[in-house]
Amino acid sequence: MLSLYNTLTRQKEVFQPIEPGKVRMYVCGMTVYDLCHIGHARMLAAFDVIYRWMQASGYDVTYVRNITDIDDKIIKRAAERGILPQELVEGTIADMHQDAAALGLLPPTFEPRATQHVAGMIAMIEQLIANNKAYAAANGDVYYAVREFEGYGKLSGKKLDDMRAGERIEVDPFKRDPMDFVLWKAAKPGEPSWTSPWGEGRPGWHIECSVMSCFHLGEHFDIHGGGEDLQFPHHENEIAQSEGAHGHQYVNYWLHNGFINVDGTKMSKSLGNFFTIRDVLQHFDGEVVRFFIVRSHYRSPVNFTDGILHDARQGLTRLYTALRDLDLPASAGIDWNQPYAARFKAAMDDDFNTSEAVAVLFELAGEVNKNKDAVLARLMKDLAGLLGLLQREPEAFLQGGVGEEAISAEAIDALIVARRDARAARNWAESDRIRDELTAKGIVLEDSAGTTTWRRA
Incomplete structure (x- = not known):
């Protein structure tokens, strides 16, 4: 039975879908003002694996991951570049x-944009005002009255009075309480805006997800996910909005992935340790980045360094090497009674424990290397596919390069032929020189049964 850690209850729970056989899952996506960073990659890959495992477990999954395409950061960045916000959004x-x-992410079932749901946001805000959970202020903004929602703080475990005493809160003379948050922002000159009962304006950030999730999944659904940093205030505010409007539970299970630290320190632009996915992909294959993320449990913090990525590449190379030169039978599906498959399933059913699942893959690789067992190799590839791994031909990964390689595949093949000729002529010095030249360029030669194969180190 699948169990997962529910942030709302702070414990593992057996998963029980609202509708048998179906899973409705919403994950907070990107605010598209800039390139995605490596922390976003962690979230994207973590919930991609959860999506895949839910499907592999026989569920019909509706997976919604939103796009925030109107926001203060988007407006500011577009102005800095001298372009319209929509132009920035489309490119990003x-x-x-x-x-x-x-x-290697699967596309979500739906990828709604905030600007497509403004009418729904206005309608929810009107409902919140009618339910005495929100109020329109004299400046044209609309605020959520957090003290009118009895359950505020139940996700994060925070108490309102403690939050007010322990945090610096910007004084806003239009708020009834400093902890109230904005649902609707009055338009400023030159900003994108929509017509509302409170005048021209645009939605606040938190209201977007309450409306988009309800539109695609209903007022009550199974799983809501996102990064640990969204737990408060974003997800806390979502609960307040949705339950304040509808009068019943919003989500059954809340899942949050852990942070990525860089050299042991939280990633931050101000510290100069900030890396976009695009930065990393200039030096490492995308599957290596995915493997780096997947081999750790999604809730655990992960340290990001070049050395750890090199280690991930070596680990993935070991797995692909086990599949090399084997004629795999066609996949007939996974027999979950097979001991390795059963252990893999037990790991994944235990709160998506990919760390243990990857350990099973390495054990399988060891058996395949030892016995050249194509049936076990097929099982290894099928299991890895549930994590989004090992689906390329081994040579494509082992001989693939990232960025501008120091030497092309054609040049490598030519040097291998020259080395073979030197060995045939018993010119060992030349043979060694060619091997050393390739080694210096990051190419590993492997001689076996009269043939030579190669891979990039």
Whole structure:
């Protein structure tokens, strides 16, 4: 039975879908003002694996991952570049999809944009005002009255009075309480805006997800996910909005992935340790980045360094090498009673424990290397596919390069022929010189049964 850690209850729970056989899952996506960073990659890959495992477990999954395409950051960045916000958004979404493809992500079932749902946001805000959970202020903004929602803080475990005492809160004379948050922002000159009962304006950030999730999944659905940093205030505010409007539970299970740290320190532009996915892909294959993320449990913090990525590449190379030169039978599906498959399933059913699942793959690789067992190799590839791994031909990965390689595949093949000729002529010095030249360029030669294969180190 699948169990998962529910942030709302702070414990593992057996998963029980609202509708038997179906899963409705919403994950907070990108605010598209800039390229996605490596922390976003963690979230995207983590929930991609959860999506895949839910499907492999026999569920009909509706997976919604939104796009925030109107926001203060978008407006500011577009102004800095001298372009319209929509022009910035379209280019950044294209970049995001390119990065997602490089990481091997499955597309979500729906990918709604905030600007497509403004009418729904206005309607929910009107309902919140009618329910005495929100109020229109004299400046044209609309605020959520957090003290009118009895359950505020139940996701994060925070108490309102503690939050007010322990945090610096910007004084806003139009708020009834400093902890109230904005649902609708009055338009400023030159900003994109929509007509509303409170005048021209645009939605606040938090209301977007309440409306988009309800539109695609209903007022009550199974799973809501996102990065740990969204737990408060974003997800807390979502609960307040949705339950304040509808009067019943919003989500059954809340899942949050852990942070990525860089050299042991939280990633931050101000610290100069900030890396976009695009930066990393200039030096490492997308599947290596995915493997780096997947081999750790999604809730655990992960440290990001070049050395750890090199280690991930070596690990993935070991797995692909086990599949090399084997004639795999066609996949007939996974027999979950097979001992390795059963252990893999037990790991994934235990709160998506990919760390243990990857350990099973390495054990399989060891058996395949030892016995050249094509049936076990097929099982290894099928199991890895559920994590989005090992689906290329081994040679494509082992001989593939990233960026501008120091030496092309054609040049490598030519040097291998020259080395073979030197060995045939018993010119060992020349043979060694060619091997050393290739080694210096990051090429590993492997001699076996009279043939030579190669891979990039």
